[in-house]
Amino acid sequence: MPDSLEFNTLPAAQQIELALHTAGAVFVSGDTVLQVSSWNSLASVKLTIAGRFRNLDGREVPFSFAHTPNTDRTIKSTLHSLGDGWLLNVTACASSAAPIIGQTFVRFQLVRGLDTSGIVLATLAACYVTAVQPIAWPGSGVRSSLDGDGALRSIAGTNPAAGADISETVPTGARWFLHSLTATLVTDATVATRNIALVFDDGASELVSAVSQGGQAAFLTYKWSFTHNGAPFSTPQLARPVNPTTPVKLLAGWRIRTVNQNLAPADDWGVPQLLVEEWLEGAA
Amino acid sequence: MLQCTACGGKYNPTNADGTAYFHACPPLSAGELQAAVTAGKVVLPGGETAAIAVQQRRYERLQARNENIVPAADPKQPATMKANGKGAVDIGAPPITDAPVKVDV
Numbered sequence: 001m002p003d004s005l006e007f008n009t010l011p012a013a014q015q016i017e018l019a020l021h022t023a024g025a026v027f028v029s030g031d032t033v034l035q036v037s038s039w040n041s042l043a044s045v046k047l048t049i050a051g052r053f054r055n056l057d058g059r060e061v062p063f064s065f066a067h068t069p070n071t072d073r074t075i076k077s078t079l080h081s082l083g084d085g086w087l088l089n090v091t092a093c094a095s096s097a098a099p100i101i102g103q104t105f106v107r108f109q110l111v112r113g114l115d116t117s118g119i120v121l122a123t124l125a126a127c128y129v130t131a132v133q134p135i136a137w138p139g140s141g142v143r144s145s146l147d148g149d150g151a152l153r154s155i156a157g158t159n160p161a162a163g164a165d166i167s168e169t170v171p172t173g174a175r176w177f178l179h180s181l182t183a184t185l186v187t188d189a190t191v192a193t194r195n196i197a198l199v200f201d202d203g204a205s206e207l208v209s210a211v212s213q214g215g216q217a218a219f220l221t222y223k224w225s226f227t228h229n230g231a232p233f234s235t236p237q238l239a240r241p242v243n244p245t246t247p248v249k250l251l252a253g254w255r256i257r258t259v260n261q262n263l264a265p266a267d268d269w270g271v272p273q274l275l276v277e278e279w280l281e282g283a284a
Numbered sequence: 285m286l287q288c289t290a291c292g293g294k295y296n297p298t299n300a301d302g303t304a305y306f307h308a309c310p311p312l313s314a315g316e317l318q319a320a321v322t323a324g325k326v327v328l329p330g331g332e333t334a335a336i337a338v339q340q341r342r343y344e345r346l347q348a349r350n351e352n353i354v355p356a357a358d359p360k361q362p363a364t365m366k367a368n369g370k371g372a373v374d375i376g377a378p379p380i381t382d383a384p385v386k387v388d389v
Contacts, residue, residue, distance in 0.1 A: 043302045072304060074355045074363055097302070155299055158307050161292030167310030172353045172363075201342070209339075253352065257310055261335035265315045282355075 006084065007056055018058060018086075024138060025054065025086035028110060032121060034090065035111040037077040039145065039173065039280045040069035040104045044097040047106065047129070051090030053082055060088070067092070069104060073173025073282055079114055090124070093134035101128045102151025105280045106135045107142075146175065150277040157272040163265040166272045167257035169203075173282040176250045180227040183258075183272040187220050190264035197259040198226045198245050208246045209259070216241075252281055285378040289370035290349045296378055309348035309369065314338045345369070 007015065007027070036049055050064040063082075070076045092106050107126035111118040125137040128145070157168045166183060170176045187194060193215035200207045216222045223240045228247035250256070258269070287294045291309040299305050312320065318334035320326045320343070328337050337343070349369030356363055 041303045043298070043304070072353055072363055074353070075359055077359060103303075153299070153301055153303070155301075155305070156296065157305075158288070158293035158295040158310075160310060163313060163315040164291060164293065165310050165313040167308065169306065169308040169350070169352060171304075171306045172355065197339075204342075206342075255308075259313075259338055261314055261339060263313045263315050265319070267315070 010056065014058075018054070018056070025088045026110065026122065026124075027086055028082050028084070030081070030084050032082075032110055032112050033114060033118075034080045034082055034087070035077055035109045035118070035120075036067050036080065036092070037075055037107045037109070038067060038069035038104065039073055039075055039282050040071060040099065041073050041151075041174070041278070041280065042097055042099045042103045043071050045069055045071070045094055045099050045104055046096040047092050047104075048095040049080075049090065049092045052088040054086040054088055055083065056085050066095070073171065073280055075282060079111065079118075081114075089137060091134045091136040093129050094131045097131075099130055100151050101130060101133070101149065102278055102280070104129050105145045108135070108137055145280045145282075150175075150177065150279040152179075153274075153276050153278050155274040155276060157274060159271040160269045162268040163263065164269070165258045165260060165263060166269050167255055168272065168274060170250045170252050170254050170256075172252045173280060174252055175279045175281045176254075177247070177277040178226075178228070178245065178250065178256055179275040179277060180225060181245075181256065181272055181274050182223060182225045184221060184223045184270040185216060186268045186270075187216055187218050188264050188266035188268075189218050190262075190267075191218050192262040192264065193217055194260050194262050194267065196224060196243070197261075198243065199255075199257050199259050200246065200248065200250060201255050201257070202251070203253045203255060207254075208248065210243060210245045212241065212243045214241060215262075285375050286372040287375045288349050288372050290345050290347050294375065294378075306351040306353070307372070308350040308352060308366075309345050312338065312343040312345065317343050 047067040053061045106129050108124040109120050110122040125140040127135050127140045127143045129135050195212050195215040197209045197211040199209045225242045226245045295307045314335045347369045350366040352366050353363035
């Protein structure tokens with residue numbers, strides 16, 4: 001959006017008139033650009049960025065462009081030259097796929113310089129977006145990606161090989177709160193009581209371990225559930241024991257896993273189904 | 285559906301909600317650790333059984349796979365996998381085991 005006019009060369013009366021018509025807007029010169037940054041976990045998301053810009057000659061110029069976030073929760077930044085004048089407003093929403101709150105986070109900044117080493121002059125807005133809930137400047141404010149409710153996700157984990165325990169790792173760029181984990185355990189003929197512990201670790205050190213009050217004997221099929229508001233059981237009801245776990249948030253790389261001191265070689269866990277609430281950590 | 289060559293776990297690389305799934309191998313279970321002890325691949329502290337040992341410390345697979353990513357220092361470069369381990373193989377479509385059973389009554 002090149003413009004040959006320079007604000008300082010305009011007559012004073014025109015400067016005043018332009019200023020009056022752009023109250024609340026932010027003045028940008030040609031070497032200041034709009035930086036759009038996104039963090040996203042969902043496939044096929046595209047963002048449409050749109051806004052209005054007032055040139056030095058007083059014309060209001062709408063603009064619109066696309067921004068495609070990464071899908072692995074890493075940052076994607078793009079720079080957009082505006083020219084000389086006033087940024088009146090800018091907004092963005094998801095124009096493809098259907099992210100929910102907690103899956104696609106967007107930030108608008110004004111940056112001096114056209115490369116990644118540019119100086120951030122202002123952060124205009126930052127928040128989660130969906131197809132119907134946009135980010136807008138002015139209006140949205142600057143929010144942390146850890147504010148508010150996260151994205152509720154139902155995740156099918158890894159079906160362990162026979163004789164192996166369950167282990168799920170919080171992905172890079174995510175923060176999780178485990179609401180529940182459910183999985184079926186089929187025990188073989190080995191005579192022993194399988195007491196199940198649900199363990200959280202940070203990838204190296206164990207943080208907490210919640211051990212079941214009751215266990216599962218040989219030749220049985222139980223569907224185990226762990227939830228932070230579950231009550232310990234001593235006698236499984238309908239082969240569906242529920243156990244309490246600890247309500248803590250888990251950082252990327254931390255693990256949720258079972259430890260079963262008597263797991264026999266042919267005991268077989270099925271696919272664990274997790275209900276987690278997820279925030280995008282990288283945008284915090 | 286993929287099967288991890290290191291731990292034998294089976295997983296779908298894409299979750300039902302459209303997000304990517306990143307597999308990471310579990311530590312050895314008590315049974316797996318006992319097998320390793322029997323094979324002479326690891327020695328437990330005196331008097332300790334495999335059942336106790338897995339509660340005291342973690343025993344990780346030497347070539348464990350961890351598909352979680354390490355972001356590149358330069359954001360323009362792609363992220364890399366933490367550990368390829370022994371790799372994973374495609375085993376075809378996942379079996380549908382928990383789908384609703386429709387009954388014409």
